[in-house]
Amino acid sequence: xxxxxxxxxxxxxxxxxxxxxxxxxxxxxxxxxxxxxxxxxxxxxxxxxxxxxxxxxxxxxxxxxxxxxxxxxxxxxxxxxxxxxxxxxxxxxxxxxxxxxxxxxxxxxxxxxxxxxxxxxxxxxxxxxxxxxxxxxxxxxxxxxxxxxxxxxxxxxxxxxxxxxxxxxxxxxxxxxxxxxxxxxxxxxxxxxxxxxxxxxxxxxxxxxxxxxxxxxxxxxxxxxxxxxxxxxxxxxxxxxxxxxxxxxxxxxxxxxxxxxxxxxxxxxxxxxxxxxxxxxxxxxxxxxxxxxxxxxxxxxxxxxxxxxxxxxxxxxxxxxxxxxxxxxxxxxxxxxxxxxxxxxxxxxxxxxxxxxxxxxxxxxxxxxxxxxxxxxxxxxxxxxxxxxxxxxxxxxxxxxxxxxxxxxxxxxxxxxxxxxxxxxxxxxxxxxxxxxxxxxxxxxxxxxxxxxxxxxxxxxxxxxxxxxxxxxxx
Amino acid sequence: xxxxxxxxxxxxxxxxxxxxxxxxxxxxxxxxxxxxxxxxxxxxxxxxxxxxxxxxxxxxxxxxxxxxxxxxxxxxxxxxxxxxxxxxxxxxxxxxxxxxxxxxxxxxxxxxxxxxxxxxxxxxxxxxxxxxxxxxxxxxxxxxxxxxxxxxxxxxxxxxxxxxxxxxxxxxxxxxxxxxxxxxxxxxxxxxxxxxxxxxxxxxxxxxxxxxxxxxxxxxxxxxx
Numbered sequence: 001x002x003x004x005x006x007x008x009x010x011x012x013x014x015x016x017x018x019x020x021x022x023x024x025x026x027x028x029x030x031x032x033x034x035x036x037x038x039x040x041x042x043x044x045x046x047x048x049x050x051x052x053x054x055x056x057x058x059x060x061x062x063x064x065x066x067x068x069x070x071x072x073x074x075x076x077x078x079x080x081x082x083x084x085x086x087x088x089x090x091x092x093x094x095x096x097x098x099x100x101x102x103x104x105x106x107x108x109x110x111x112x113x114x115x116x117x118x119x120x121x122x123x124x125x126x127x128x129x130x131x132x133x134x135x136x137x138x139x140x141x142x143x144x145x146x147x148x149x150x151x152x153x154x155x156x157x158x159x160x161x162x163x164x165x166x167x168x169x170x171x172x173x174x175x176x177x178x179x180x181x182x183x184x185x186x187x188x189x190x191x192x193x194x195x196x197x198x199x200x201x202x203x204x205x206x207x208x209x210x211x212x213x214x215x216x217x218x219x220x221x222x223x224x225x226x227x228x229x230x231x232x233x234x235x236x237x238x239x240x241x242x243x244x245x246x247x248x249x250x251x252x253x254x255x256x257x258x259x260x261x262x263x264x265x266x267x268x269x270x271x272x273x274x275x276x277x278x279x280x281x282x283x284x285x286x287x288x289x290x291x292x293x294x295x296x297x298x299x300x301x302x303x304x305x306x307x308x309x310x311x312x313x314x315x316x317x318x319x320x321x322x323x324x325x326x327x328x329x330x331x332x333x334x335x336x337x338x339x340x341x342x343x344x345x346x347x348x349x350x351x352x353x354x355x356x357x358x359x360x361x362x363x364x365x366x367x368x369x370x371x372x373x374x375x376x377x378x379x380x381x382x383x384x385x386x387x388x389x390x391x392x393x394x395x396x397x398x399x400x401x402x403x404x405x406x407x408x409x410x411x412x413x414x415x416x417x418x419x420x421x422x423x424x425x426x427x428x429x430x431x432x433x434x435x436x437x438x439x440x441x442x443x444x445x446x447x448x449x450x451x452x453x454x455x456x457x458x459x460x461x462x463x464x465x466x467x468x469x470x471x472x473x474x475x
Numbered sequence: 476x477x478x479x480x481x482x483x484x485x486x487x488x489x490x491x492x493x494x495x496x497x498x499x500x501x502x503x504x505x506x507x508x509x510x511x512x513x514x515x516x517x518x519x520x521x522x523x524x525x526x527x528x529x530x531x532x533x534x535x536x537x538x539x540x541x542x543x544x545x546x547x548x549x550x551x552x553x554x555x556x557x558x559x560x561x562x563x564x565x566x567x568x569x570x571x572x573x574x575x576x577x578x579x580x581x582x583x584x585x586x587x588x589x590x591x592x593x594x595x596x597x598x599x600x601x602x603x604x605x606x607x608x609x610x611x612x613x614x615x616x617x618x619x620x621x622x623x624x625x626x627x628x629x630x631x632x633x634x635x636x637x638x639x640x641x642x643x644x645x646x647x648x649x650x651x652x653x654x655x656x657x658x659x660x661x662x663x664x665x666x667x668x669x670x671x672x673x674x675x676x677x678x679x680x681x682x683x684x685x686x687x688x689x690x691x692x693x694x695x696x697x698x699x700x
Binding site: 033037194379380382383384385386388389468 | 565586
């Protein structure tokens with residue numbers, strides 16, 4: 001917020017706040033007594049206000065948490081590279097959020113361009129391949145299986161802390177997968193919690209996204225990630241090498257087979273010996289030749305903040321046109337703006353309407369009571385209260401009703417968050433806690449004071465216009 | 476203390492014709508003087524009190540209280556003057572039902588623009604015999620007790636003039652004298668002038684100065700005739 005806006009807020013807001021505070025201090029006791037006199041009506045109007053405000057709080061907080069979660073998910077890397085057949089939204093949704101259908105894959109050779117002496121290697125710090133398309137069903141819940149390599153958890157962060165330091169993946173149990181052990185897997189925290197899978201357990205990915213596909217070879221769980229608050233909590237990460245060896249995951253080999261062997265990734269002698277020890281003298285399968293491999297997407301971390309733009313240009317405007325590069329942050333922002341934003345506006349409008357209805361009930365309640373109270377008002381006038389004073393008493397009553405209801409609403413909203421949080425987190429992966437606040441809540445109470453002054457104005461005007469002589473009885 | 480000169484007040488009939496209520500050439504009360512004003516119902520007693528209190532504006536004339544012409548005052552100043560310098564005891568007590576006896580008396584101090592004095596309020600309530608009923612609301616008080624609270628409220632600011640409009644009309648005969656004695660003794664001890672309106676000959680016979688409203692108010696006189 002700019003300085004002049006703050007100054008304007010203070011210049012206008014401060015006297016108003018002081019004026020309201022003075023009025024409440026001066027006439028608060030009288031207003032409170034009037035509310036107590038009509039305890040049932042006052043309680044009901046407070047309740048209706050509380051319900052409306054609670055809904056507003058829920059919309060504000062849940063929106064804030066959802067937006068933050070979406071934004072968090074898209075952090076840790078500069079670009080996602082995927083097939084050119086398909087939109088950038090689909091690429092981001094399938095890669096970052098594990099939602100929707102993955103794009104058609106790109107050749108493994110394209111991924112190699114980001115490594116060693118490849119065309120894009122000068123711009124690449126880390127490139128992590130993803131293969132998507134399998135899933136794992138546990139009861140009524142379905143989780144995506146992401147085939148990748150150990151670099152995902154060793155070299156890529158999943159966001160930044162408030163002080164700017166990167167958030168690094170940690171394991172609450174076990175360890176990262178070793179690429180030489182083809183059928184190892186790592187679980188996201190939510191997957192482990194919901195499925196009950198633990199270190200040493202095995203699972204069979206299903207081919208395709210759905211329970212009806214063919215079951216693949218078992219993978220062994222070697223690590224369970226600590227919660228990250230991202231979509232990766234709800235995915236299983238299988239060793240890419242093992243994934244390629246599963247039924248239906250390899251391209252057709254070259255006719256003579258020799259080129260396929262020549263393209264197979266070479267392992268060092270030490271690694272081979274290590275394999276031999278690890279697998280307890282069982283026969284280590286051969287890795288799939290590179291010519292038979294494809295990747296669905298690649299997570300790319302560049303060396304500096306300028307290189308993503310260069311890489312973006314070279315990939316999206318390159319001659320081959322078999323891949324596209326997207327900056328996930330921008331796509332997520334557009335997603336939020338296009339879909340989440342309007343939904344939030346609609347929900348907020350609805351909740352504002354509820355609050356308005358509650359405010360009207362305050363107006364009706366106080367206004368209807370004015371005929372009963374005209375005598376009391378006349379008595380106060382006879383005791384020396386000015387017209388402005390009796391008007392102020394009615395306004396303060398309206399303000400107190402709104403603020404009490406609003407405060408109760410804020411507490412109620414947060415109580416609902418606290419109570420429903422665990423269930424929401426279990427089913428939607430969104431973390432909701434009692435103490436999560438949206439900055440817009442700070443505007444609620446001042447807003448209610450202004451709103452209450454508005455709805456209280458008509459009854460207050462009635463008080464102002466009370467004919468003392470007639471109300472007290474003439475003779 | 477109180478001086479009315481050439482005071483005229485009329486209301487409008489539904490058809491727009493003026494209905495004269497007050498037509499007073501001159502009426503005065505001295506400092507600390509206790510005056511009874513007698514008259515039939517509907518002859519303008521309450522309207523007169525309301526005009527003196529500044530609750531109703533007059534059409535013309537002068538109303539001076541302690542040398543100050545309240546007719547010329549702005550409404551806000553008139554309200555403040557009434558709060559600080561006048562006490563009013565109503566026929567129907569007019570206690571606020573949501574407030575305790577103590578709070579009703581304090582309400583008499585609330586609009587003076589000065590700090591309320593709970594000690595003074597408690598002292599007054601004790602003097603009228605209600606020291607043990609401070610926290611009781613009007614519904615829990617007898618009629619006589621309610622009227623005593625109303626008297627305490629009227630006296631709490633040490634007014635210069637107390638206006639009492641048929642203060643015993645709703646009090647049972649057994650307690651009416653108590654109320655009158657309370658009013659007279661309180662006003663005498665604090666040198667407060669009192670204008671008491673009643674149609675009761677028993678009450679008016681206790682006062683030294685009794686005015687007939689139809690003598691004071693030419694409109695009442697012409698209405699009577």
